[in-house]
Amino acid sequence: xxxxxxxxxxxxxxxxxxxxxxxEQQRLERAEDRVLRALxxxxxxxxxxxxxxxxxxxxxxxxxxAKGHAIWADHxxxxxxxxxxxxxxxx
Numbered sequence: 001x002x003x004x005x006x007x008x009x010x011x012x013x014x015x016x017x018x019x020x021x022x023x024e025q026q027r028l029e030r031a032e033d034r035v036l037r038a039l040x041x042x043x044x045x046x047x048x049x050x051x052x053x054x055x056x057x058x059x060x061x062x063x064x065x066a067k068g069h070a071i072w073a074d075h076x077x078x079x080x081x082x083x084x085x086x087x088x089x090x091x
Contacts, residue, residue, distance in 0.1 A: 028060070035060045039071060039085035046081045064088070 035053035038044050049057035061071055061083060069088035073081050 028063070031057070032060045032063050036064055036069070036085075036088075039064075039083060043082050043084045045076065046079075046083070049083065 031053045035049055035057055038049065038052045044052070046058060049061070053060050061073075065071055067089065070086035072084045072086055074084065076082050
């Protein structure tokens with residue numbers, strides 16, 4: 001009987017989870033890119049952005065702001081907001 005090697009560790013749940021996390025990060029980055037392109041094309045309401053970037057489109061706006069993009073929000077009425085892109089790190 002031999003002792004198993006300490007360095008030949010089979011994949012664990014952690015490794016599978018890490019792959020899922022990476023896939024989710026890529027999905028969010030694609031949604032973020034879609035929201036950014038839409039805002040660069042002109043002002044968009046939160047209703048329009050949900051159709052473009054998914055239900056958490058305002059979360060993607062927060063991500064873009066954290067990366068240095070200037071995005072202003074103007075209240076239209078009720079729960080409707082209009083987002084305007086004012087420039088970013090590359091602008």
